[in-house]
Every structure is written in structure tokens, then in C-alpha cells.
Amino acid sequence: MKKIILAAAATLALASFTASVFAAEEVHIPKEQWSFNGTFGKFDRLQLQRGLQVYKEICASCHSLKYVAFRNLAALGYNEAQIKAFAAEYEYPDIDDEGSDTKRKGLPSDYFPNPYPNEKFARASSNGALPPDLSLISKAREGGPDYLFHLITGYEDPPAGMTVMDGMSYNKYFSSGNFQIAMVKQIEDDKVTYADGTKATTDQIARDVTAFLHWAAEPMLEARHSTGLRVMLYMIVFTLLAYFLKRRIWARLDK
Amino acid sequence: MSTDNSSTEKSVWRRAFEWHEARLPLVSFIDNAVGTKYPAPRNLNYFWNFGFLAGFVLVLMIMTGVVLAMNYIPHKDMAFDSVERIMRDVNYGWLIRYMHANGASFFFIVVYIHIFRGLYYGSYKAPREVLWWIGIIIYLVMMATAFMGYVLPWGQMSFWGATVITNLFSAIPLIGEPIVTFLWGGFSVDNPTLNRFFALHYLLPFVIFALVFLHVWALHIPGSNNPLGIEVGPADKIPFHPYYTIKDVFGIGVFLLVYFAVVFWGPNMLGDPLNYVVANPLVTPPHIVPEWYYLPFYAILRAIPDKLLGVIAMFGSILVLFVVPWLDTSRVRSANFRPVYRVFFWLFIINGMVLGWCGSQLPEGLPLIVGRICTLYYFLFFFVLMPVIGWMETPKPLPASIGSPALKAAE
Numbered sequence: 001m002k003k004i005i006l007a008a009a010a011t012l013a014l015a016s017f018t019a020s021v022f023a024a025e026e027v028h029i030p031k032e033q034w035s036f037n038g039t040f041g042k043f044d045r046l047q048l049q050r051g052l053q054v055y056k057e058i059c060a061s062c063h064s065l066k067y068v069a070f071r072n073l074a075a076l077g078y079n080e081a082q083i084k085a086f087a088a089e090y091e092y093p094d095i096d097d098e099g100s101d102t103k104r105k106g107l108p109s110d111y112f113p114n115p116y117p118n119e120k121f122a123r124a125s126s127n128g129a130l131p132p133d134l135s136l137i138s139k140a141r142e143g144g145p146d147y148l149f150h151l152i153t154g155y156e157d158p159p160a161g162m163t164v165m166d167g168m169s170y171n172k173y174f175s176s177g178n179f180q181i182a183m184v185k186q187i188e189d190d191k192v193t194y195a196d197g198t199k200a201t202t203d204q205i206a207r208d209v210t211a212f213l214h215w216a217a218e219p220m221l222e223a224r225h226s227t228g229l230r231v232m233l234y235m236i237v238f239t240l241l242a243y244f245l246k247r248r249i250w251a252r253l254d255k
Numbered sequence: 256m257s258t259d260n261s262s263t264e265k266s267v268w269r270r271a272f273e274w275h276e277a278r279l280p281l282v283s284f285i286d287n288a289v290g291t292k293y294p295a296p297r298n299l300n301y302f303w304n305f306g307f308l309a310g311f312v313l314v315l316m317i318m319t320g321v322v323l324a325m326n327y328i329p330h331k332d333m334a335f336d337s338v339e340r341i342m343r344d345v346n347y348g349w350l351i352r353y354m355h356a357n358g359a360s361f362f363f364i365v366v367y368i369h370i371f372r373g374l375y376y377g378s379y380k381a382p383r384e385v386l387w388w389i390g391i392i393i394y395l396v397m398m399a400t401a402f403m404g405y406v407l408p409w410g411q412m413s414f415w416g417a418t419v420i421t422n423l424f425s426a427i428p429l430i431g432e433p434i435v436t437f438l439w440g441g442f443s444v445d446n447p448t449l450n451r452f453f454a455l456h457y458l459l460p461f462v463i464f465a466l467v468f469l470h471v472w473a474l475h476i477p478g479s480n481n482p483l484g485i486e487v488g489p490a491d492k493i494p495f496h497p498y499y500t501i502k503d504v505f506g507i508g509v510f511l512l513v514y515f516a517v518v519f520w521g522p523n524m525l526g527d528p529l530n531y532v533v534a535n536p537l538v539t540p541p542h543i544v545p546e547w548y549y550l551p552f553y554a555i556l557r558a559i560p561d562k563l564l565g566v567i568a569m570f571g572s573i574l575v576l577f578v579v580p581w582l583d584t585s586r587v588r589s590a591n592f593r594p595v596y597r598v599f600f601w602l603f604i605i606n607g608m609v610l611g612w613c614g615s616q617l618p619e620g621l622p623l624i625v626g627r628i629c630t631l632y633y634f635l636f637f638f639v640l641m642p643v644i645g646w647m648e649t650p651k652p653l654p655a656s657i658g659s660p661a662l663k664a665a666e
Binding site: 039067072132135136139140141142144176217219220223224225227228231232235236238239242243245246249250253 | 297336339342343349350353493497498501502504505507508509511512515516518519520522523528529531532541
């Protein structure tokens with residue numbers, strides 16, 4: 001038994017050591033409470049719907065969301081008719097029966113469109129910076145959703161003595177860019193009017209859009225958690241049975 | 256034996272089985288390898304589970320990998336998107352990919368424990384040197400396989416990791432540059448590199464599989480070592496099946512509990528966030544780090560100011576394992592009976608972990624100094640401590656047989 005514990009401890013130690021290697025951060029990012037955290041974590045459907053509204057009304061003018069299709073919005077609790085109507089608000093280039101360029105209305109199978117025709121156009125319209133695609137942003141930054149939340153609310157006056165470049169803003173969480181970010185402060189109280197009547201404080205808007213972006217990056221999170229619970233339950237029973245069987249078989253040696 | 260009588264009593268299935276075994280003894284072969292016909296010492300502790308576990312993870316990796324390959328596109332413009340399609344649209348694609356990506360990390364955790372077990376209990380000593388060698392070759396091929404696998408998603412770390420690591424070969428005088436061009440299939444890491452890495456990443460696991468066969472074969476010539484490190488007589492051996500098969504099944508259960516906890520609740524814990532950004536040859540990440548399992552060697556590479564010497568030290572730090580059976584001059588196998596060596600062995604393990612930390616940091620200031628000290632200890636351990644302690648140390652008296660201590664432990 002001692003050796004089991006020792007071997008298991010060795011595995012755990014090595015696993016946690018390897019995890020801690022990446023824990024180093026340059027700026028401390030406070031941990032936030034998210035409905036999708038933890039063993040049973042789930043998305044809050046209404047929060048995701050509000051987050052979608054924030055993305056659409058604020059972020060989408062500069063940021064694409066290229067891996068998310070309108071059909072995926074079913075996961076936010078919308079029905080087919082709502083998704084069709086949502087998609088139809090967008091236009092996509094098409095070719096008509098005569099072979100001429102035309103436009104068609106968006107379909108549920110379409111993906112969120114890129115606000116810019118190409119990268120150069122995007123940079124020219126954004127003070128030289130390229131607004132990143134947001135589909136994976138919540139997984140593509142150290143600190144994940146906690147970082148996103150604090151980044152979009154982390155605008156303040158630069159510390160004394162620091163000159164911020166023209167067109168840039170000071171952001172205390174943007175350590176990767178020397179605290180100077182090309183995105184100007186976007187989120188303010190009542191910047192959106194929520195369809196569900198939720199009071200649109202800065203904090204609320206930032207939380208909602210962060211939750212939405214985490215869903216966009218990890219749409220299978222709920223399936224992962226629920227499958228995981230069933231797998232773990234199975235593995236616990238399996239391992240216990242294996243342990244008792246092992247003891248029983250090894251007991252033959254004592255005779 | 257009255258054949259007439261017994262053959263009428265045997266069922267048709269039994270006779271069909273014996274007919275086949277007489278022509279190709281497949282079942283007997285397995286029975287000899289990991290069954291009732293392989294006698295193993297009765298005192299193997301749970302550290303002996305990790306060999307079987309490594310084989311299990313290899314199969315797990317091949318199975319998940321084959322399914323991933325059905326949906327992956329090895330093209331620089333499509334690789335990243337195809338991985339996202341696996342994550343979002345392929346049925347259980349997210350599970351298969353997270354199992355494969357984390358499986359690589361767990362493969363290394365299991366193999367590192369397996370190697371350290373061999374080092375601690377002197378499993379490399381006569382007559383098991385060739386067994387040890389094959390193990391090191393497996394480890395080297397594993398490292399190459401994992402490295403190329405990490406390039407396939409074509410994220411920023413994939414691309415820049417590949418650039419840094421392949422560039423190491425340019426340190427070789429005269430032929431270095433042509434070798435790098437040859438590896439890349441061009442003048443930078445690009446589509447041809449991705450194509451060949453995919454082909455090799457699919458091939459090498461089967462090479463490992465073949466090497467595992469040799470490893471097990473080489474194991475069966477002398478038989479398993481044991482925690483006491485003494486020669487074991489037939490009286491102290493028990494058949495592998497059912498005793499060690501059931502113990503290994505239990506071990507797999509414990510392993511999967513830890514592994515699945517990470518797969519389902521922390522699938523990106525061991526990965527770098529930057530690999531969720533598509534590869535961009537024009538944007539160099541400020542801090543390029545390899546996957547955690549290479550970090551100690553990365554630290555050794557960067558501890559040495561000269562590029563060529565750094566590369567030599569890095570490869571040397573693994574290749575030194577080949578001569579460990581002769582560097583260790585002690586006649587006692589198990590470190591349990593070597594009070595002095597034991598202390599330095601555990602220091603070596605801690606040293607390796609500290610090196611890993613150094614490898615994850617920027618090579619300046621404290622991490623660089625610590626990295627240099629640890630690199631020194633790493634080589635000191637093999638080239639000085641191992642031979643010298645072997646000569647000087649007075650080992651504790653070895654038991655005559657494992658019978659009595661093994662029985663005591665069982666009570």
C-alpha cells in the first residue's frame with residue numbers, strides 16, 4: 001500500500017510540477033467566478049445571449065469570429081427560426097445564375113463574417129494594428145477568461161512619467177504590449193441595452209462578453225464536463241473492483 | 256496418453272485451437288510473454304507498473320492518433336482550421352484530440368518514472384544493458400515523435416518551436432546548414448516541413464511499437480529486476496498472469512483516473528496558450544518554450560554560452576544514459592542498499608525538476624545561474640559521482656533471497 005501511495009504521489013507530483021511551470025505570470029490576474037468553472041461548470045444561457053449581443057454591437061465592428069457559425073448559436077438557447085432570422089441579417093457574396101457577382105442573405109451554415117475584406121484594410125482602419133479573431137481568444141492568452149475580463153476593463157490613466165504613443169491606450173493588464181494597447185476603451189456603463197432587461201454596468205457587460213467568448217473558444221465544455229463525470233464514475237468503480245480483485249488473487253500466495 | 260479417449264472428450268473448439276497452435280503458437284507466445292509462463296519476482300513494487308503503463312499509453316496514442324489523422328489536413332493553410340474542425344464539428348473530436356494531446360504529456364510522465372525506477376534499482380546493470388539501451392532508443396524516438404506531433408496543429412508555438420529546434424542542427428560545423436535545409440525541405444519551416452513531419456509522426460509510433468517488442472524480448476532473457484536488486488531463484492518467482500496482470504489492470508485504473516481528470520477538467524493546463532494562435536512566420540513570440548517534457552534539456556542547451564557546445568551538451572545529457580551501466584561501478588544494483596548513492600540519486604531527481612523550471616524561464620538572471628549549476632550537477636552525477644561512489648561506498652548487506660523480506664512486506 002505504501003508503494004501505491006508513493007507511486008501515485010510521484011505521478012501527481014510530476015503532473016503538478018509540470019503544470020506549475022506555466023503558472024508564472026508577469027502581471028497578477030485576479031481569478032474571477034465563472035459559471036463554467038469547476039467540476040460541474042455550465043454556461044449560463046442568458047449570459048451567453050447577452051454576450052452575443054455585446055459582441056454583435058460592440059466587438060464585431062473590428063473583430064471577426066471566424067470559427068463560429070450561426071447554427072452554433074443553438075447552444076445559446078435559440079431556436080431554428082431565431083437563428084435563421086439572425087443569419088439573414090448578414091450578407092454574403094454570391095454568384096447568380098448568369099455568373100455575375102451578387103449578394104445573398106446569410107444562412108445558419110454561414111460563419112460570422114470578417115468585418116474587413118483583408119488584413120491591410122484592417123490595419124489601415126485600426127491605426128496599424130490588426131484586431132485578432134476572437135474565436136479562440138479565451139484559450140489563446142495566458143489567464144484565459146480572467147485575463148480577458150480584466151483586459152477589457154483594465155483601462156486607466158497611465159502612471160506618472162509614462163508617455164503613451166499616439167492612438168494607443170494605457171491598459172494595466174496588457175503586459176505583452178508594454179501596457180499600450182491599440183484598442184481604445186470600449187466598454188462603459190449602458191453601452192448596450194440588454195434585451196432581457198439586465199442592468200448594463202461595465203462589469204456586467206465585460207462578464208457577459210467574456211463568457212460568450214469562452215463559449216466560442218470551448219463550445220464543447222458542457223459535453224466535456226458531463227462526459228467526464230460519467231467516465232470518472234466508471235473509472236472509480238473499475239479501479240475499486242480491480243483493487244479488490246488484485247488483493248484476492250494475491251491472497252493465494254499467503255496459503 | 257490414450258489419444259483416442261482424450262480427443263473425443265475435447266470440444267471441437269479445443270481441437271480447433273490446438274490445431275492452430277500447432278501451426279502458429281500465437282496464444283502460447285502471449286502466454287510466454289505476459290502470461291502464466293513468464294515467472295516474475297514476487298516482490299515487484301508499484302514502480303514496476305510503469306512499463307506496462309507505458310505500453311498501454313502507446314496503444315492509446317496510436318488509436319486516438321489514427322482517428323485524428325482521418326480528420327487532419329497537413330497543409331499550412333488548412334492544418335490549424337482542420338484541428339478546430341475536429342474540436343467543434345467532428346463527433347467527440349474534442350475528446351479524441353484532448354486525449355491525444357494530454358496523452359503525450361502523460362506518456363512522458365509514465366516513461367520518466369519508468370526510467371527513474373530503472374536508475375534507482377540499477378535495472379541497467381549486467382545482464383540487462385541491452386534492455387536498457389533499447390529503452391533509451393525508445394525514449395529518443397518518442398522525443399522525435401512528440402516534437403513532430405506538436406508541430407502539426409500549426410500554432411505559433413508549433414512553428415517557432417520547430418524553427419528553434421531544427422535550427423540546432425545548424426550548429427554542426429560545415430554540414431550544419433545543408434542539414435537544416437534538408438530537414439525543412441526548403442529554406443524555412445514551411446509546408447514541406449509540415450508534410451514530412453506529419454508522415455514521420457504517423458510512422459514513428461509503429462517504429463516504437465517494434466522497439467517495444469525488442470524491449471520486452473530483451474527483458475525476458477534475464478527476467479525482471481526487483482526492488483532488492485538480487486538474483487532471484489524460481490522459488491521466489493510467481494507467474495506474471497494472473498498476479499502482475501491484475502496488478503497492472505489496477506495500475507491502469509489509477510492512471511486513467513488522474514489522466515481523465517486532466518483531459519476533462521484541465522485539457523489545456525499542460526499546453527501553451529500561444530498554440531491557439533495560428534502560425535505566423537512574421538511574428539516571433541517573445542518567449543519560445545518547448546513542451547514541458549523537453550524543458551530540462553532546453554535548460555542545459557541554454558546554460559552553455561556556445562551554441563555548438565550547448566547542442567552537444569543537450570544531446571550528451573541523454574546519450575550519457577547509454578554508458579551508465581559502466582559509469583556505475585557499484586556491484587550492488589538497488590539503491591535501497593546504497594546509503595550514499597541514494598542521497599545523490601534523489602538530488603539528481605530534484606536537480607532535473609529545477610532544470611525544468613529553468614528551461615521554462617527566460618535565460619537571464621537567476622534562472623540562468625541556477626540552470627548552469629544544475630547542468631553541472633547533471634553531468635557531475637553521471638561522470639563523477641556514479642563511478643566514485645561506486646568505489647568508495649560500503650553497501651548495506653544484501654539479503655540472501657527475497658523470500659523473507661517479501662513475506663514480511665505481505666503480512
